[in-house]
Amino acid sequence: MTNTYIRNATWVLDGKQYDFCLGQDSETACELNGFQLPGIERIAPAGELEIPAGAPRVHDATGKILMPALFDMHASIEIEGRSKRECVSRAGQAAIAGGVWGMLVIPTPGFCFDNAATLDSFHDAVTQRSAAEMLTAGCISQGMKGEQQALYNTLAARGVSILSDGANPPSNLLMLHRAMKYASEIGMTFALRGDVPALTANTCIQPGVTSYNLGLHGTVPCAEEIGIDTALRLAADAGAKVHVQTVSTAKGVDIIRRAKAAGQQVTAEVALHHLLFTHENIGDYDTTYKTLPPLRDTTDCEALLAGVKDGTIDCIVSDHTPCTPFAKKQDFTTAPQGMIGLDTFLQAIYTYLIKPGKLSWEDVVRTCCINPVNIANPIDLEEDVPSAAPLLLFDPESSFEVGADNLPCGTLNTPFLGTTLYGSITLPLQ
Amino acid sequence: MKPRKDLLTIGDLSTEDVNTILDSATAMKDIFTKSVKKVPALKGKSVLTLFYEPSTRTRSSFEVAAHRLSADVTTFTVSTSSVVKGESVHDTIDTLMSMKMDYIIVRHKNSGIPAVIARHCKAAVINAGDGAHAHPSQAFLDAFTIREKYGTVAGKRVVIIGDILHSRVARSTSTILKRLGAEVAYMGPGPLVPPQAYTDIPRFTNWDDVFEWKPDVIYLLRVQNERIDTPFFPAKDYHQAFGVTDERLRRIDDLNLSIMHPGPVNRGVELCDAAMDYRNSLICNQVENGIAARMSILYHLTPQTQNND
Numbered sequence: 001m002t003n004t005y006i007r008n009a010t011w012v013l014d015g016k017q018y019d020f021c022l023g024q025d026s027e028t029a030c031e032l033n034g035f036q037l038p039g040i041e042r043i044a045p046a047g048e049l050e051i052p053a054g055a056p057r058v059h060d061a062t063g064k065i066l067m068p069a070l071f072d073m074h075a076s077i078e079i080e081g082r083s084k085r086e087c088v089s090r091a092g093q094a095a096i097a098g099g100v101w102g103m104l105v106i107p108t109p110g111f112c113f114d115n116a117a118t119l120d121s122f123h124d125a126v127t128q129r130s131a132a133e134m135l136t137a138g139c140i141s142q143g144m145k146g147e148q149q150a151l152y153n154t155l156a157a158r159g160v161s162i163l164s165d166g167a168n169p170p171s172n173l174l175m176l177h178r179a180m181k182y183a184s185e186i187g188m189t190f191a192l193r194g195d196v197p198a199l200t201a202n203t204c205i206q207p208g209v210t211s212y213n214l215g216l217h218g219t220v221p222c223a224e225e226i227g228i229d230t231a232l233r234l235a236a237d238a239g240a241k242v243h244v245q246t247v248s249t250a251k252g253v254d255i256i257r258r259a260k261a262a263g264q265q266v267t268a269e270v271a272l273h274h275l276l277f278t279h280e281n282i283g284d285y286d287t288t289y290k291t292l293p294p295l296r297d298t299t300d301c302e303a304l305l306a307g308v309k310d311g312t313i314d315c316i317v318s319d320h321t322p323c324t325p326f327a328k329k330q331d332f333t334t335a336p337q338g339m340i341g342l343d344t345f346l347q348a349i350y351t352y353l354i355k356p357g358k359l360s361w362e363d364v365v366r367t368c369c370i371n372p373v374n375i376a377n378p379i380d381l382e383e384d385v386p387s388a389a390p391l392l393l394f395d396p397e398s399s400f401e402v403g404a405d406n407l408p409c410g411t412l413n414t415p416f417l418g419t420t421l422y423g424s425i426t427l428p429l430q
Numbered sequence: 431m432k433p434r435k436d437l438l439t440i441g442d443l444s445t446e447d448v449n450t451i452l453d454s455a456t457a458m459k460d461i462f463t464k465s466v467k468k469v470p471a472l473k474g475k476s477v478l479t480l481f482y483e484p485s486t487r488t489r490s491s492f493e494v495a496a497h498r499l500s501a502d503v504t505t506f507t508v509s510t511s512s513v514v515k516g517e518s519v520h521d522t523i524d525t526l527m528s529m530k531m532d533y534i535i536v537r538h539k540n541s542g543i544p545a546v547i548a549r550h551c552k553a554a555v556i557n558a559g560d561g562a563h564a565h566p567s568q569a570f571l572d573a574f575t576i577r578e579k580y581g582t583v584a585g586k587r588v589v590i591i592g593d594i595l596h597s598r599v600a601r602s603t604s605t606i607l608k609r610l611g612a613e614v615a616y617m618g619p620g621p622l623v624p625p626q627a628y629t630d631i632p633r634f635t636n637w638d639d640v641f642e643w644k645p646d647v648i649y650l651l652r653v654q655n656e657r658i659d660t661p662f663f664p665a666k667d668y669h670q671a672f673g674v675t676d677e678r679l680r681r682i683d684d685l686n687l688s689i690m691h692p693g694p695v696n697r698g699v700e701l702c703d704a705a706m707d708y709r710n711s712l713i714c715n716q717v718e719n720g721i722a723a724r725m726s727i728l729y730h731l732t733p734q735t736q737n738n739d
Contacts, residue, residue: 202659207624207626208626209626209629211626212601212624212626212627213601214541214542214563215541215542215560215561215562215563215564215598215601216541216542216561216562216563217562284545285541285542285545285546326518326520329520329546329550330518330519330520330546331519331538331540331541331542331543331545331546332540332541332542333540333541333542333561334540
């Protein structure tokens with residue numbers, strides 16, 4: 001084996017150009033700007049690294065950015081009608097295509113991580129089929145029914161450190177409060193979406209002019225805010241850590257900001273689509289834009305972006321939710337919620353947030369690389385050591401039109417379909 | 431009027447299209463007084479009525495309209511079909527299109543379903559009411575009725591009273607009336623008149639303000655109990671607060687105002703009994719004009735099911 005060399009790559013955090021030599025030992029690591037670079041044996045300013053004449057693997061990375069690959073805190077990988085192995089395989093390919101090395105898989109009815117057997121068979125499938133790392137969020141309640149606590153010690157023994165009941169957080173607050181008291185003692189974090197089901201039943205869109213004109217029932221934002229506030233108060237009382245999932249409203253951001261200021265152990269995420277789109281994108285019943293929670297107003301997008309920049313929101317997530325073309329062809333009320341996000345994750349972030357100057361590369365590294373890993377704490381179960389993010393090369397000059405050929409997850413429910421995104425990704429580096 | 435396959439909302443039509451359909455409705459209504467109430471305009475064409483929600487007047491109105499145009503009419507009964515076995519709308523339409531239907535008249539509780547069907551098939555699709563979204567044929571018959579009564583819609587003032595939130599009639603009828611130059615206002619219980627409904631429409635909260643506005647037409651909406659799972663207001667308050675009581679009827683009569691209602695009427699809720707026999711009630715005119723308006727709509731649509739020879 002010979003070393004791989006990368007010349008003139010721009011390091012994402014300082015904007016300077018360096019030459020890198022990739023080691024052959026997986027435990028090799030160098031440090032740059034206080035950041036551990038796994039797999040890198042040597043670093044030198046551009047042009048100063050001695051590269052052996054005739055070295056067979058030398059990448060000229062002029063104009064390209066070297067950065068840690070992304071970790072996605074929120075992906076649902078189930079595809080209706082497909083085998084679990086295929087779902088795992090496709091999600092893994094999708095992640096790599098979008099610059100994501102690892103993800104937290106959120107329970108869904110087909111991937112109900114409330115017992116050892118389901119987790120074991122899932123981990124087998126990941127080992128055999130997935131190109132990306134997949135951590136699992138264990139269920140809060142058995143069968144995600146919100147009635148009885150899942151087997152937390154069993155889940156913990158299989159590496160689970162985050163609990164979630166997916167799209168439907170428990171409405172039985174007594175059960176949740178007791179679960180928090182118990183599971184927080186074995187280091188569990190509760191990932192919860194803000195919701196009050198009684199207020200949001202049979203709704204599918206942000207209330208406003210669009211919902212009125214389309215004759216659709218609106219999901220009042222206060223339901224999410226009451227849900228977040230309730231979860232935080234329960235967690236504060238029970239001494240549990242909370243990760244607020246897919247916050248979508250400006251007041252939701254404020255609630256989290258106040259809780260952090262008061263010293264509560266809380267982290268939060270925002271889905272990329274809530275930063276980019278509003279309910280007005282739904283237009284004439286475009287089910288691509290039906291999400292959970294629904295797309296909100298421009299003022300919410302702005303508040304969420306401000307929350308990302310000031311650290312109130314820790315992570316940007318894909319909230320990847322594959323839906324079959326037929327499912328999304330149905331009417332807006334019947335069609336399932338969600339859009340895919342893994343396949344184009346980094347390219348969309350670059351095109352819509354970094355390129356227009358709304359976020360910096362530092363913001364993205366913090367919210368998509370560093371914070372998610374710190375919260376999810378991925379562990380190599382075989383070696384019992386923390387898994388480290390690999391590096392990727394990002395070419396901001398190249399562009400592509402999004403189509404079925406570059407959506408390996410196998411479904412097409414993305415708002416970027418047919419649009420041009422910027423950036424090509426080399427992951428893994430070899 | 432340019433060839434048009436479907437009628438899904440009033441907003442899809444130009445003002446010229448609206449006037450063309452209304453003008454033809456006048457001609458269609460003349461047929462009603464002939465000894466043979468039938469013309470061969472749609473002879474040989476197949477019309478399907480596909481109603482996923484209960485309906486008496488809209489369905490029978492469309493069926494009578496299609497018969498008077500000499501079309502063959504098939505009635506699809508949802509309660510005895512594969513729909514109750516969980517069949518998707520797409521699969522139902524595929525099955526029905528295999529029977530070579532030219533027109534599909536559809537009503538569904540979910541907003542947007544007619545658009546889904548229209549995209550999926552070559553038949554002309556007419557929205558006969560989808561959720562709280564649209565009811566364009568009702569809008570045409572309402573506009574036609576006002577035009578017939580007053581000679582014009584332009585300049586008339588129409589106050590629509592009741593459950594604006596859930597009403598596809600309010601959305602479609604206010605759109606067509608404003609398009610034709612009428613002024614529209616809303617009144618109803620707060621939770622049923624959402625702010626986004628009256629961004630460009632006056633909203634009243636009591637009858638005194640309504641009368642002060644000097645309307646020409648009082649348009650009552652039905653309280654749609656079937657769409658209300660958790661109450662929006664104390665039901666027993668409705669008649670006194672928003673209904674046409676005997677006392678208000680006298681005032682309406684004094685001012686020579688017209689009363690309209692899309693039906694079916696909840697007697698004692700929206701209207702007192704006496705209001706049903708009020709001299710300026712246009713409710714029966716609406717039913718009769720519904721057939722003429724629907725004949726005109728059918729006449730002006732162009733299915734893509736065959737060479738339109």
